[in-house]
Amino acid sequence: xxxxxxxxxxxxxxxxxxxxxxxxxxxxxxxxxxxxxxxxxxxxxxxxxxxxxxxxxxxxxxxxxxxxxxxxxxxxxxxxxxxxxxxxxxxxxxxxxxxxxxxxxxxxxxxxxxxxxxxxxxxxxxxxxxxxxxxxxxxxxxxxxxxxxxxxxxxxxxxxxxxxxxxxxxxxxxxxxxxxxxxxxxxxxxxxxxxxxxxxxxxxxxxxxxxxxxxxxxxxxxxxxxxxxxxxxxxxxxxxxxxxxxxxxxxxxxxxxxxxxxxxxxxxxxxxxxxxxxxxxxxxxxxxxxxxxxxxxxxxxxxxxxxxxxxxxxxxxxxxxxxxxxxxxxxxxxxxxxxxxxxxxxxxxxxxxxxxxxxxxxxxxxxxxxxxxxxxxxxxxxxxxxxxxxxxxxxxxxxxxxxxxxxxxxxxxxxxxxxxxxxxxxxxxxxxxxxxxxxxxxxxxxxxxxxxxxxxxxxxxxx
Ligand SMILES: [Mn+2]
Numbered sequence: 001x002x003x004x005x006x007x008x009x010x011x012x013x014x015x016x017x018x019x020x021x022x023x024x025x026x027x028x029x030x031x032x033x034x035x036x037x038x039x040x041x042x043x044x045x046x047x048x049x050x051x052x053x054x055x056x057x058x059x060x061x062x063x064x065x066x067x068x069x070x071x072x073x074x075x076x077x078x079x080x081x082x083x084x085x086x087x088x089x090x091x092x093x094x095x096x097x098x099x100x101x102x103x104x105x106x107x108x109x110x111x112x113x114x115x116x117x118x119x120x121x122x123x124x125x126x127x128x129x130x131x132x133x134x135x136x137x138x139x140x141x142x143x144x145x146x147x148x149x150x151x152x153x154x155x156x157x158x159x160x161x162x163x164x165x166x167x168x169x170x171x172x173x174x175x176x177x178x179x180x181x182x183x184x185x186x187x188x189x190x191x192x193x194x195x196x197x198x199x200x201x202x203x204x205x206x207x208x209x210x211x212x213x214x215x216x217x218x219x220x221x222x223x224x225x226x227x228x229x230x231x232x233x234x235x236x237x238x239x240x241x242x243x244x245x246x247x248x249x250x251x252x253x254x255x256x257x258x259x260x261x262x263x264x265x266x267x268x269x270x271x272x273x274x275x276x277x278x279x280x281x282x283x284x285x286x287x288x289x290x291x292x293x294x295x296x297x298x299x300x301x302x303x304x305x306x307x308x309x310x311x312x313x314x315x316x317x318x319x320x321x322x323x324x325x326x327x328x329x330x331x332x333x334x335x336x337x338x339x340x341x342x343x344x345x346x347x348x349x350x351x352x353x354x355x356x357x358x359x360x361x362x363x364x365x366x367x368x369x370x371x372x373x374x375x376x377x378x379x380x381x382x383x384x385x386x387x388x389x390x391x392x393x394x395x396x397x398x399x400x401x402x403x404x405x406x407x408x409x410x411x412x413x414x415x416x417x418x419x420x421x422x423x424x425x426x427x428x429x430x431x432x433x434x435x436x437x438x439x440x441x442x443x444x445x446x447x448x449x450x451x452x453x454x455x456x457x458x459x460x461x462x463x
Contacts, residue, residue: 079266082125082275086179089124089148093181097188100146102196104225105181107152107212109204111342111355111449112159114325115279117166119202119252120151121175122276123228126259127200129266150181154209157182162339165282165325173275183211190215200226203251206234209343228254232454249295250283252276256298264305273306274317282325286318289400290446326357333367333375337388344453346460349386349412352379353449353456356392360403360439364432373436380408387412389456390437391449402442404452412460413438419459424452 080088092100106123108116128149153160160166160177170177189197199217201207205227207217216222224237230248237243248254256263256276266272277299284291287299303309328336340355356362363372380388385408392403404426406413417426417440425443433439447455 079129082121082173082272083175083179085125085128086121086150086175089128089150090179090181092148093150093185093189097192097195100148100195102147102198103189104147104149104198104200105152106149106200106202106226107154107207108202109342110154110208111340112153112155112163112166113203113279113340114163114165114169114282114321115251116203117151117153117163118169118275118279119228119255120153121180122252122259123200123202123255124149124151126255126262126266129262130259133262133265152181152186153183154212155182156184158184159338162331162335164327165321168324169275169278169321173271175275183209186211186216190219193219193221195221197222198225199223200228201237201240202228202255204231205229205245206236228258230254231450246294247292249287249291250280252279253292253295253298256302257294260301263302268302268306270306270308270313273302273309274313277302277309277314278317278321281314281318282321285322286315328356328358333363333372334379336363337375337379337390342449342453343383343385344457346457347463349409349460349463350384351387351389351456351460352383352385353389353391353453355449356390357394359392359394359396359401360390360405360431360433360437369432369436372433376407376436387416389452391442391452393445393448400445402445402447403439404442405437405439407437410438412463415463416456416459420452420455423447423455 093103104124104127106120106127108120131147131149157177160182167177189195197216197219199207199212199222201224207213207224217224224240226242227237227240228242228244228251230246230251233245242258244254244258246254263276268276280295280299281287284295287296299314303311303314328339331339336356337352337354341352343350343352345351367375376388379385387409388407390403390405390407392405394401404424406416417428417438420426421440423444424440424447426440427443428438428440431437431439
């Protein structure tokens, strides 16, 4: 009898001690995830209705462990941080894709600038909160328990380091880029025909990039279901809901406006207010240029919600983000071309447009001529481009200045220059690379890529 109790005691001791150590790795990391989520959540303010917890707990019985983690966290009376939300969703994507019924991918445009990234992350997080609060007020849950929402950055992961402003903003918001989804992560999704994929486009209104266009969107289980954008309306996906396409300095202003209730519910402190407003400040030079009333309204709204986000703090934060955006120290010529890049097919021509926050002279001064030529050719060949367009914008003695350069197909470049020269006020000038690039001073400094790309499209499609 005594021996039996001793053995039982030793067995219990063994289990309780080694159980900690020998848990399967996936279980222990989930546990850590859950703990860190709860820890972060404690500092956040609640907006959920605890009544729904019991209902959802019953519904959750059949779910796998990871799904439990997400749902428990979603139902937690505490608000998750953006990072906790992303981390759990990203992990479910990596480990449990086959058991999910629906994925909402919120994709930014293929330049993957700060506006696209902040819009995609904000939309994902706030949409998740909106679904969560709907689920709490109706018995038939609006939020499917096997439904995840993730932002998609429309670039390969290795190109993120070219965007130092984004890395800075993410670091300040304590968002880890490993919790985001990139083009290079899409293979398992492309191979899966079962999961319903809702694609939401932010900061663009027709699908961009070869991978999405040829491998994702044609699949029968993929549908474009939402659009919030501030580019020219290309008239596609007319049934998308929301389908908000409006003139605005920053697309993220429109996203935040759309989810106004949820922004309030997050009770943003300084950290969230800075993150939400970062792209608005960057796109409008701290609300001084290319700014619309909505941009100002949203920044003021965030300042009201987060009193520590004073005008001085805003100005300082803008300065830091802007400095990182301009920081291209150590970049190769190819890096410069890929940093802020969009690719188009206009009629039978493929055109790549790179934006640069320095004058073309910067390239001439910092790189060997042969290197510039070889890099342009390499970029053109790799991307199968008929023409490379470089749009430079910068301040010269305090005056906002633009240059436009064409490379690759002299005939096409010349024809584009002739067609656009009045509207864009193009003036040819000689630079060290004039034998490579055809470079023009662009008198119409208001015309960014947002305006120039449709102009090129309209002209090139007539050729
Ligand atoms: Mn934008």
